[in-house]
Amino acid sequence: MAIAYYLYRTVANINGCAEIELSKVRVPPLLLAIAAPYLYDRWLALSVLWANRPAVFKPIYNIKQHEIKFHDRIRNCEDVVLDEATGLAILSCDPGRDRWNTVMGTFRPDKGMTNGALYIYDYGNPDLSDDEALKLLTLENFNTDDFHPLGIEYEVSTSTLYVVNHAQSGSVIEGFKLSPTSHTATHIKTVKHPLISAPNSIHALGNNKIFFTNDHYLQARMSPLLSKIETFAGIPIGSVVYIDLDAPDTAKTVARLPFANGITMLNSTTLAVASSSKTGVYFYEVMPSYDLKSKGFVRTPSGVDNISVDSNGTLLMAGHPFAPSLMKVSEGRVNCFPDSELEEERKACECSAPSWAAEWSHDKGLKELYKDYGFCSSSMAVRDIGRGLGMVSGLYDRGLMIFKE
Secondary structure, eight states: OHHHHHHHHHHHHHTTOTTSOGGGOSSOHHHHHHHHHHHHHHHHHHHHHHHTSGGGOOOEEOSSEEEEEOTTTOBOEEEEEEETTTTEEEEEEOGGGGTEETTTTEEOGGGOOOOOEEEEEETTOTTSOHHHHEEEOEEETOOGGGOOEEEEEEEGGGTEEEEEEEETTEEEEEEEEEEGGGTEEEEEEEEOOTTOSSEEEEEEEETTEEEEEEOOSSOTTTOHHHHHHHHHHTOSOEEEEEEETTEEEEEEEEEEETTEEEEEESSSSEEEEEETTTTEEEEEEEOTTSOEEEEEEEEOSSEEEEEEEOTTSOEEEEEESOHHHHHHHHHHGGGOOTTOSSHHHHHTTOOOOOEEEEEEETTTEEEEEEEESSSOSEEEEEEETTTTEEEEEESSSBSEEEEEO
16 A cells, blocks of 8 residues: 555656545555556566666676677577587578568568578587588478478487477477488478467477467467557466477466566476566476476566576576667568668668677576677577587577677
8 A cells, every 4th residue: 555655646746736635546545556566567677678778778798709600691590509519509590580570560471571491500610611610401391481480499319309480371389300410300290289379489398398488468460559568568468388299288378477488497397487578587396297386586687588598507598678679670670671772671671679698597696798789689698608608699680699708
């Protein structure tokens, strides 16, 4: 009640009516008291945008150095996974995101559609040239005419690569058998299910069992407006789903949260799930039944996109400090034609949304690693401790950021 009364007096003072008695307010005090925690949470989340607005933006650089590799070969790379044992990275990239983005609400295939692709990067062999190190994965037994990859996951023990495919015909999860030496991935299954509605990120549990996130309940495919309201209102109707891909009937929703995004196991019993609109990471205990029990939440000074865990057990995250800039880039990309003779169409391919990467551990808390405009629209951060390097992908940028600490 005290919080509700404070909010009331603040609003009253702003509107020049501080003398109005609380009993005369149209909104009942009890309702204000009930709403106060939600309003305070929204204030915390939206204050991140205010703190990172261009006029006051302050770069952070807590890494030794970085470079952008493959600038002329790849763009719009959403996700990266590492196989540290072999020094290989797998990248999910989609130039077609310019005109087909089911998360941001861009649906303009009429402007010309480019399909996505998967790449394998041999970062563990420094003697290779860039052309030799980065190879396009050939997808065998698979029609790539409607392929728009987003989140990916690699199960090393079975060489299984899972891919979220936001196809125009409907979002699905694809399964491939990866052969790194031949740079091929053989398609083994496409999984459709009513609970695979807005899939974003995947974490493999072994034996074809996975957790995945649905970023929205009110999908942009159905209503871009309602989807944006769900995002900015922080409505907790995004989801985490468990499914055995060999038995799709096992699928069940095990958690609800606002704009569920990246997902990974922090350790053998704890699942971490990023929330882009609450600006933070949720933690859950995984029960034997694969149900989830809440273990807390860590708030971050940026909207979190994808997350990963390095070999030291440290959580890495990348995301978007100022979402309006990302939305502006997304909206403008419909008119992006890199090879156009028209300056306006080439300019539409530029990316002006800041990036952010950080790490978190239970013992040391949160440490911001990078925040700047030098690399655009960061969506994933991964790190190979043994080789002393990390990578950041850019949702709408060219190339891959390689950093050293």
